[in-house]
Amino acid sequence: xxxxxxxxxxxxxxxxxxxxxxxxxxxxxxxxxxxxxxxxxxxxxxxxxxxxxxxxxxxxxxxxxxxxxxxxxxxxxxxxxxxxxxxxxxxxxxxxxxxxxxxxxxxxxxxxxxxxxxxxxxxxxxxxxxxxxxxxxxxxxxxxxxxxxxxxxxxxxxxxxxxxxxxxxxxxxxxxxxxxxxxx
Numbered sequence: 001x002x003x004x005x006x007x008x009x010x011x012x013x014x015x016x017x018x019x020x021x022x023x024x025x026x027x028x029x030x031x032x033x034x035x036x037x038x039x040x041x042x043x044x045x046x047x048x049x050x051x052x053x054x055x056x057x058x059x060x061x062x063x064x065x066x067x068x069x070x071x072x073x074x075x076x077x078x079x080x081x082x083x084x085x086x087x088x089x090x091x092x093x094x095x096x097x098x099x100x101x102x103x104x105x106x107x108x109x110x111x112x113x114x115x116x117x118x119x120x121x122x123x124x125x126x127x128x129x130x131x132x133x134x135x136x137x138x139x140x141x142x143x144x145x146x147x148x149x150x151x152x153x154x155x156x157x158x159x160x161x162x163x164x165x166x167x168x169x170x171x172x173x174x175x176x177x178x179x180x181x182x183x184x
Contacts, residue, residue, distance in 0.1 A: 016082070017074035030139045031071035033132040034153075038064040040125040047118035049171050053163065056096055060156065063089055067149050071136070075144035085148040093155040100166040109177035111165070116173050122164035129157040 007013075012020045013028060021028065038061050044050055045057045066083040073082060113123035133153040139145055168175050 015074045016069065016072050016080075017078065019074050026135070026139050026142065027071060030132070030135045030145075031068045033128065033135050034064055034068045034071060037125060037128045037132050038068070040121065040128050044118065044121045044125055047121065049116070049118040049167050052170075056092075059092065060159075063152065067152065070146060070149060071139070084146065085152050087148065090148065090152055090155050093152070093159045097155075097159050097162050100162045104162070104165050104169055107165075109179065112176040112178055113164070115168050115175065116171060118171070119164050119168045119173055122160050122167055126157050126160035126164065129153055129160055133157060 008023065011023050013023050014020050015027065041057055041061055041064070045054060045061075050057065063085060066085055069082045070084065114120050133150055136145060136150050136153060140150060165175065167173070
């Protein structure tokens, strides 16, 4: 199979199902951002501090491919089956969040992203996840997007935040609290 087809040279691409849309179409932006998020989570997995979280991060990457497949498909009747995000996928994230959060000191301030490369990468992934969620919600206002997808992305951003805190905690990184400067 050739990697280049030249069919996108004029600025159009195909959705699953065959229709062609502009490469800047909101649906393309949505699944492209989910793909970007997947790459950031792949980078996060490469840090040795994340080895203990390898299984859940691989599962998240799998679910992001599921979401990408759904977003890349034409709305309406399909001639083929694609996997779907399920309620239990969301519950898996919630369970992970609860388990990690139970071991963390309570938050008293917002925290500034950073402290180590792995912690910072978790924050970058969280920010990209929030952007993906916003784009998917915009698409949902204009087209058919299955309900579990934005919920999964919302929960995933929470998971990535707690993961950043967990990574900081287990590696001895001191979180930097945000202390807003208020002029008096």
